[in-house]
Amino acid sequence: MAKRQMKLGMFMRAPGHHIAAWRLPEAPRAAGSSLAHNVEVAQLAERGLFDMVFWADTAGVWAGDKDELSRLCRVAWIEPFTLLAAFAAVTKHIGLVCTQSTTYDEPFHIARRFASLDAMSGGRAGWNLVTSAQAAEALNFSREAHMDKSDRYRRAREFAHVVLGLWRSWDDDAFVEDKAEGLFFEPSKLHELNHVGEFFKVRGPLNVPRSPQGHPVMVQAGASDDGRNLAAETAEVIFAATPTIELGRAFYKDVKSRVAQFGRHPDHVKIMPGVLAFVGRTDAEARAKHDRLQSLIHPQVGVRQLSNYIAYDLSKFPVDGPLPPIPKTAVSNSRVDLLVEMARRDNLTIRQLYEKIAGGRGHFTLIGSPQSVADTLQEWFETGAADGFNYLPPTAPGSLQDFIDLVIPELQKRGLFRTAYEGTTLRENLGLPIPPDNSSRTTSSGTEVRAAGFTST
Numbered sequence: 452m453a454k455r456q457m458k459l460g461m462f463m464r465a466p467g468h469h470i471a472a473w474r475l476p477e478a479p480r481a482a483g484s485s486l487a488h489n490v491e492v493a494q495l496a497e498r499g500l501f502d503m504v505f506w507a508d509t510a511g512v513w514a515g516d517k518d519e520l521s522r523l524c525r526v527a528w529i530e531p532f533t534l535l536a537a538f539a540a541v542t543k544h545i546g547l548v549c550t551q552s553t554t555y556d557e558p559f560h561i562a563r564r565f566a567s568l569d570a571m572s573g574g575r576a577g578w579n580l581v582t583s584a585q586a587a588e589a590l591n592f593s594r595e596a597h598m599d600k601s602d603r604y605r606r607a608r609e610f611a612h613v614v615l616g617l618w619r620s621w622d623d624d625a626f627v628e629d630k631a632e633g634l635f636f637e638p639s640k641l642h643e644l645n646h647v648g649e650f651f652k653v654r655g656p657l658n659v660p661r662s663p664q665g666h667p668v669m670v671q672a673g674a675s676d677d678g679r680n681l682a683a684e685t686a687e688v689i690f691a692a693t694p695t696i697e698l699g700r701a702f703y704k705d706v707k708s709r710v711a712q713f714g715r716h717p718d719h720v721k722i723m724p725g726v727l728a729f730v731g732r733t734d735a736e737a738r739a740k741h742d743r744l745q746s747l748i749h750p751q752v753g754v755r756q757l758s759n760y761i762a763y764d765l766s767k768f769p770v771d772g773p774l775p776p777i778p779k780t781a782v783s784n785s786r787v788d789l790l791v792e793m794a795r796r797d798n799l800t801i802r803q804l805y806e807k808i809a810g811g812r813g814h815f816t817l818i819g820s821p822q823s824v825a826d827t828l829q830e831w832f833e834t835g836a837a838d839g840f841n842y843l844p845p846t847a848p849g850s851l852q853d854f855i856d857l858v859i860p861e862l863q864k865r866g867l868f869r870t871a872y873e874g875t876t877l878r879e880n881l882g883l884p885i886p887p888d889n890s891s892r893t894t895s896s897g898t899e900v901r902a903a904g905f906t907s908t
């Protein structure tokens with residue numbers, strides 16, 4: 452049997468994940484809104500044989516006063532779905548994944564957009580289903596307040612059900628295009644959804660056919676109990692944010708067992724924790740790259756990022772004082788709880804805490820030589836903490852180039868990563884099965900076969 456190999460995503464934020472990356476003299480100007488910069492990074496990731504690029508998103512600018520915001524680079528960027536459409540034309544192999552939130556959008560729109568991207572890219576699309584974490588988004592969508600967390604997750608579950616249903620509107624062989632007979636499609640191979648639920652009423656069918664990989668890969672990120680259940684039920688890739696190997700193993704074990712409880716095969720869900728890595732030819736060189744960026748964090752930016760992250764304004768507290776008590780809010784989430792616990796346990800000041808999240812925002816962070824980074828990734832991969840990783844470059848293209856030049860060859864030498872793409876679709880490269888179309892939903896015993904593990908509501 453072929454050796455199990457790790458999957459790699461490249462999680463991009465221009466010009467890199469570190470909050471001060473844009474201040475480096477070599478950082479490209481206006482990177483977030485430059486097509487050229489984003490294409491350069493996506494093509495570089497493809498040269499590195501990454502399974503997929505992943506662009507996260509929020510529909511709005513962080514809350515905060517203008518003076519504070521004026522020091523941030525993450526206030527204006529190209530909407531990621533639009534970017535992925537451009538990538539489809541200038542890449543051949545790499546998977547194209549971005550966030551589109553279920554909180555303030557409609558399932559028909561999302562099903563249609565991603566199915567179109569899947570068709571355009573020959574089966575390389577993936578949808579990162581999230582519930583909007585930013586309360587400020589509500590104000591951009593004709594609402595006074597952010598939707599309550601449990602409502603967001605109930606809506607997300609129904610949303611996923613509708614999208615998956617719409618993606619099965621057409622059987623694979625529906626379009627006969629019989630020119631002699633004048634028959635474009637076979638009527639029995641078209642299926643209406645006729646969904647009526649708590650949040651949505653959607654008749655369907657979708658006006659986009661299935662792609663070579665059946666439908667886009669379902670990706671998810673969310674770690675609370677509700678988030679894990681939704682992922683176990685519907686996701687094929689999970690972007691986890693687990694800052695230590697112990698938490699990584701616990702998350703992996705828990706989610707894989709939930710996947711089994713939903714009657715799905717645990718191998719059909721790839722758990723890929725985020726990892727921020729500073730790599731140098733030596734540990735000292737990597738440390739110098741890290742320290743250089745840390746020294747560029749403006750305190751106002753550090754405090755604003757932390758405040759935003761924990762949904763509590765820390766700007767009135769002394770930056771070198773302890774973290775004040777943080778009230779639980781509707782926006783509270785699993786990663787925030789972990790961070791607050793860490794600050795209490797290690798007696799961290801506000802400054803020390805913001806320095807910890809300035810790069811990886813709670814994802815696990817590595818600083819070291821290619822061998823030491825590969826050792827850690829291997830340990831996670833081989834001891835039940837990960838099926839692969841979602842790599843967060845602190846700077847781009849710089850850190851991504853380092854990872855490709857230094858870490859990937861080391862992983863390949865150890866037989867842990869591919870030396871060529873296995874297939875042409877994202878599913879083939881990830882080793883995921885093609886979900887059945889509607890023609891195979893009824894087995895000989897009359898029971899329904901679920902697509903991508905979804906159980907009807």
Ligand SMILES: Cc1cc2nc3c(=O)[nH]c(=O)nc-3n(C[C@H](O)[C@H](O)[C@H](O)COP(=O)(O)O)c2cc1C
Binds near residue numbers: 580692725
């Ligand atoms: C790795 C990761 C990536 C996420 N990416 C996004 C994103 O791009 N946009 C967004 O609005 N929310 C994003 N989220 C937020 C989640 O969808 C969710 O709202 C949040 O994590 C709170 O839910 P939880 O407590 O279940 O984790 C992300 C969460 C995680 C863990």
